[in-house]
Structure formats: structure tokens, C-alpha cells
Amino acid sequence: MKFFIDTANLDQIREAQDLGILDGVTTNPSLMAKEGITGEQNVINHYKAICEIVDGDVSAEVISTDYEGMVREGLKLAELHDNIVVKIPMIKDGVKALKYFSDKGIKTNCTLVFSAGQALLAAKAGATYVSPFIGRLDDISSNGVQLIEQIRLIYDNYAFETEILAASVRHTMHIMDCAEIGADVMTGPLSAIVGLLKHPLTDSGLAQFLADHAKSNEGK
Ligand code: E4P
Numbered sequence: 455m456k457f458f459i460d461t462a463n464l465d466q467i468r469e470a471q472d473l474g475i476l477d478g479v480t481t482n483p484s485l486m487a488k489e490g491i492t493g494e495q496n497v498i499n500h501y502k503a504i505c506e507i508v509d510g511d512v513s514a515e516v517i518s519t520d521y522e523g524m525v526r527e528g529l530k531l532a533e534l535h536d537n538i539v540v541k542i543p544m545i546k547d548g549v550k551a552l553k554y555f556s557d558k559g560i561k562t563n564c565t566l567v568f569s570a571g572q573a574l575l576a577a578k579a580g581a582t583y584v585s586p587f588i589g590r591l592d593d594i595s596s597n598g599v600q601l602i603e604q605i606r607l608i609y610d611n612y613a614f615e616t617e618i619l620a621a622s623v624r625h626t627m628h629i630m631d632c633a634e635i636g637a638d639v640m641t642g643p644l645s646a647i648v649g650l651l652k653h654p655l656t657d658s659g660l661a662q663f664l665a666d667h668a669k670s671n672e673g674k
Contacts, residue, residue: 455632455633455637455638455639455640456477456478456510456617456638456639456640457470457475457476457478457639457640457647458476458477458478458479458480458510458511458513458619458639458640458641458642459476459478459479459480459641459642459643459644459647460479460481460485460621460622460623460641460642460643461479461481461485461643461644462481462485462486462488462489462491462500462504463485463489464489464503464507466643466644467479467504467507467508468507469644470644470647471507471508473647473648475647476508477510477511478508478510478511478512478513478537478539478639478641479508479512480512480541480563480585480619480621480641481501481504481512481514481515482515482541482565483515483517486500498534501514501531501534501535501538502534502535505534505535505537505538508537509537510537511537511539511561511583512535512537512538512539513539513540513541513563513565513583514531514534514538514539514540514541515541515542515543515565516528516540516541516542516543519543519545519547519548520547521547521550521551521554524542524547524548524551525551525554528540528542528551528555528560528562529560532561538561539561539562539563539582539583540555540560540561540562540563541562541563541565541585542555542562542563542564542565542581543565543566544564544565544567544572544575548564549575549576549579550579552564552576552579552580552581553579553580555580556580556581557580561583562580562581562582562583563581563583563584563585563619564576564579564581564584564585565585566585566587567584567585567586567587568586568587568590568591568601569601570601570604570605570608573601573605573609573616573618574608576616577608577609577612577614577616580616581616582616582617583616583617583618583619583638583639584605584616584618585619585620585621585641586601586605586618586619586620586621587621587622588601588602588620588621588622588628588632589622589623589624589628590622591622592624598622598628599628599631599632599635602618602620602632602635602637603635605618606618606635606636606637617638617639618636618637618638618639619637619638619639619640619641620637620639620640621641623640623641623642623643624642624643624646625642625645625646626646626650628640628642628646629642629646629647630650
């Protein structure tokens, strides 16, 4: 399972990268705005900075909602770095744009996916990744993890190569549920990734080992 971090915060990206387990980054316009990155050139420079930190796929989202605009923006983004994945919303023109980029061999991430039907369309259009937003489904009393299960079954039925990128992951249990189902990738906040480390028995066990070592070496 690939681990992507879902942020535009360079310090958090560096921290995840330093752990040695980071496979890529996803961003979106809201995450960019949260970091105060505004204006086309600043956004472009920020994507370049992210690509310098991480050796893995970096999703960069288009703002246009018409086919021509998405193609124009996507081509520009794809030129920034080999690791850029063009992130396209699941709308009618977006499906057309996915097909365009797929035919050109440019990687895509189909975002804002909330149903298995949308995931099926994205795969048909040749998306590299499909991003079902599981946390946002949970927020409205739908079962996000169940959607991952449904998409896994459909993709396996037809051997679609589109990778399931579980997005809008909020906590460690989302990661573990997605891993059990067989999501190809998960993208979440640093807190969810680092949260996997924690176990009270690890902490108390280590404290005991260190205390015993110190006692047995006293005066030596
Ligand atoms: C996915 O690529 C999105 O950036 C993201 O996972 C959305 O997550 P949120 O629902 O926590 O905003």
C-alpha cells in the first residue's frame, strides 16, 4: 500500500519524507489556500518545491471546469516535473480530459469521487488514480470504507489498472480498513500516518528495557 500525505505544508511533507515511508503527495486548492499559497506563479513554485522534497507522485489540481481549460492547465502542470500527476474533478468534461491525458501517457488522479459508478467511469477513461473521499462520506452518514470495497470488487472483476487512492482519510482506522480491503494507496494527514506508530505497550516495554539496562550497568 502506498502512503501519500495530503497537505501542501512543506514542513509536514519533509517530516513524512524523513520517516522514509512516503510515496507521494496530494494537494488541492483548499490545502494550497490554507498555506497561503495564492497566484498562479506561487502555486507553480510550490509544486516545484514539493517535487524537490519527495521522489514520488505529486497530485496538482486543475482549476478549470471546461475540457479545453483542463487540458491547457494540465499540460502546463505536467511539464513542471516528471512526478506531477494532473488532478481532475469527476465531472463530464473531466472524464473527457482524463481520456485525453491517458492517451498522451500523462498521469491523472480523478478527484471528488463519491460513488462506484463514478469510479467505473474514471477507470474507463484511463485514470491513473481514482480518489474516493471516504472521510467526507462518513461525515454525511454514508460508509466511506464500504465504497472502497465496492470499487475494489469492480476493478478486480475487469482487471482495471486504475489505482484506488483512498482520499479524505482522517485517522488510523481509515488507513487500516483500507489496507485490509486492498486500496492501492491512501492519502491522509501526517497525524494519521504517525498515529500508526503509537501503542502504550511499546512505550511501557521500552521504558522497562531501558530501566533494566541502566540498573544492570550501574557502577560498571
Ligand atoms: C484528496 O486528494 C483530497 O485532497 C483530500 O483527501 C480531501 O480530504 P478532506 O476531506 O479531509 O478535505
